[in-house]
Amino acid sequence: MQEKNRKRASGCPIAFGLDIFGDRWTLLVIREIMLRGKRTYSEILEADEGIATNILIDRLKHLESEGILEKRRDPENRRSFIYNLTKKGRDLAPILIEIIIWSGAHDHRPNARHDVLEKIRKDRAGFEADLRDS
Amino acid sequence: MQEKNRKRASGCPIAFGLDIFGDRWTLLVIREIMLRGKRTYSEILEADEGIATNILIDRLKHLESEGILEKRRDPENRRSFIYNLTKKGRDLAPILIEIIIWSGAHDHRPNARHDVLEKIRKDRAGFEADLRDS
DNA sequence: AATCACGTATTGCAAAATGCAAGTTAAATA
DNA sequence: TATTTAACTTGCATTTTGCAATACGTGATT
Structure with missing residues (x-):
């Protein structure tokens, strides 16, 4: 398994965050859970981006070890x-929202999706509150 | 040189952003320019994190090609x-700010720096406006 | 108990990115 | 013209990614 133990010790908050979620997949896994209600390995695997199984399990373990996700057995399907977000994980919501806003302003591809952005524009506080409750 | 041409075509705004700055170094380069006033290759190289020369030049070229940085000769030292931020680059400020806030809440290391966080807490709008003017 | 299905996870290997050290180029100054 | 400064470039070992195939663990079915 990959390690992700390359942590910078500068004390800088940006570096601290990037050491945890500074890669192509970690925040996308958070997106699936936070914005799309996915909760299991196989649900996340089906997401439209096509994450590889070894990368997914690596990121899930990593997020769990960082206290961002909690893993428990599904009582209805043993x-x-x-995987549920912890408070630390739910607190990532504003970062995702700002990425959505930035991309909404600067993604000019014809297939760019702006639906979530519209929701955020209309009622950001409400949108964020919904995320945190889920 | 490395490529970074692994772009996802899903239309998802999170994926769009991560395809551009989803790695360990890109936002740290932006931090040096936006928060610490660095403007040249060698100034950024001296930053405390120790970025390698080939990685730095790769990221600068990448950010320039994405329209986030503009490169011009220094009229005072030819x-x-x-490297200056474009509007697209300055618009990354809220993402950096949210990362700082998240890390401020969840970085419990003894050497964690909270000075920038304090400024943001006291006057976020003012802080952000200063960044965007610089 | 043996078999099957399902969901989670692991392994092997090629390709790409990273990290480090050393070398090169171009412009200004002595 | 020689030297210094600033911006890169190159080579190479290591690490991470991406992909396909395979294995493991649990619960249901026969």
Whole structure:
């Protein structure tokens, strides 16, 4: 398994964050859970981006070890596991929202999706509150 | 040189952003320019994190090609180049700010720096406006 | 108990990115 | 013209990614 133990010790908050979620996949896993209600390994695997199984399990373990996700057995399907966001994980919501806003302003591709952005524009506080409750 | 041409075509704004700055160094380069006033290759190289020369030049070229940085000769020192943020680059400020806030809440290391966070807490709008003017 | 299905996870390997050290180029100054 | 400064470039070992195939663990079915 990959390590991700390359942590910078500068004390800088940006570096601290990037050491945890500074890669192509970690925040996308958070997106699936926070914005799309996915909760299990296989649900996240089906997401439209096509994350590889080894990368996904690596990121799930990493996020769990960082205290961003909690893993427990699904009481309704005892061969499955449910990943839930902790407070630390839910607190990532404003970062995702700002990425959505930035991309909304600067993604000029014809297939760019702006639906979530519209929701945020209309009622950011409400949108964020919904995320945090889920 | 490395490529970074692994772009996802899903239309998702999170994926759009991560395809551009989803790695360990890109936002740290932006931090040096936006929060610490660095403007040249060698100024950024001296930053406390120790970025390698080939990685730095790769990221500068990448950010320039994405329209986030503009490169021009320094009129006062014609062997130097100045990198300035474009509007697209300055618009990354809220993302950096939210990362600082998140890390401020969740970085419990003894050497964690909270000085910038304090400024943001006291007057976020003012802080952000200063960044965007610089 | 043996078999099957499902969901989670691991392994092997090629390709790409990273990290480090050393070298090169171009412009200004002595 | 020689030297210094600033911006890169190159080579190479290591690490991470991406992909396909395979294995493991749990619960249901026969």
